[in-house]
Amino acid sequence: MTGTLADRVIFITGARSGIGRATADAARRAGAHVVGADIDGLETMADLDLALALDVSDPDAMTAAVEQILKTFGRIDGLVTCAGLSLTGSATDMALDDWHKALAVNLTGTMLAARAVLPAMVAAGNGAIVTLASIYGMTGSPGNTPYNVTKGGVLQLTRSLAADYGAAGIRVNTISPGFIETPMTTMLQGESPMRSAFINMHLLKRAGRAEEVAKTAIFLLSDDASFITGANIPVDGGFSAAQVILV
Secondary structure (H helix, E strand, O other): OOOOOOOOEEEEEOOOOHHHHHHHHHHHHOOOEEEEEEOOOHHHHOOOOEEEEOOOOOHHHHHHHHHHHHHHHOOOOEEEEOOOOOOOEOOOOOOHHHHHHHHHHHHHHHHHHHHHHHHHHHHHOOEEEEEEOOHHHHOOOOOEHHHHHHHHHHHHHHHHHHHHHHHHOEEEEEEEEOOEEOHHHHHHOOOOHHHHHHHHOOOOOOOEEHHHHHHHHHHHHOHHHOOOOOOEEEEOOOOOOOOOOOO
């Protein structure tokens, strides 16, 4: 997948590290003006065109961030919502605060980012939004209720946004990563039976790299994906394509 983003303004949440940082770097290489936002760690984003401290679950902060981008660049051509967190537990043993926090960041934060950029995109008559879901928004997994539910919600939010704003020229798609080596998956780094079992559930028998997800995001932001909207692209090494039986 290739794509050019020459002179486009791309807003990326969760840009400090992992998939967000890899997407910011890829967007710069594709010629974009990149705005990176994260809840902290602005110094790690100092090389971007604009770095913002942002709690994606705060509606007023999101509105202010988008206003600052529009004041600085005059437009927003693309959005990638990489901000997220992983919280675990079943319905009966998870902390209720974890449930609310996962909803606030993973799902409401994604909605607030889209809600904030859409008026400018609609006024311009074009724009592209890429959300980040997960294989576990597609299939679920035991002991992972807050994450599963919020990422499943991102999938449905993406379809709803695509349905509501396609006629205005806005494309909205999602990426569902499998096991990607990022700071969010540090618990699976190093040799362990759990890591090996998880990797073996991917048909390619390896973990993915953040750069591989980023390349897909750049494609979806670019005109190369001009007739794609409402789609979910699994970047998962085949995890979702087949049920692997481990013996």
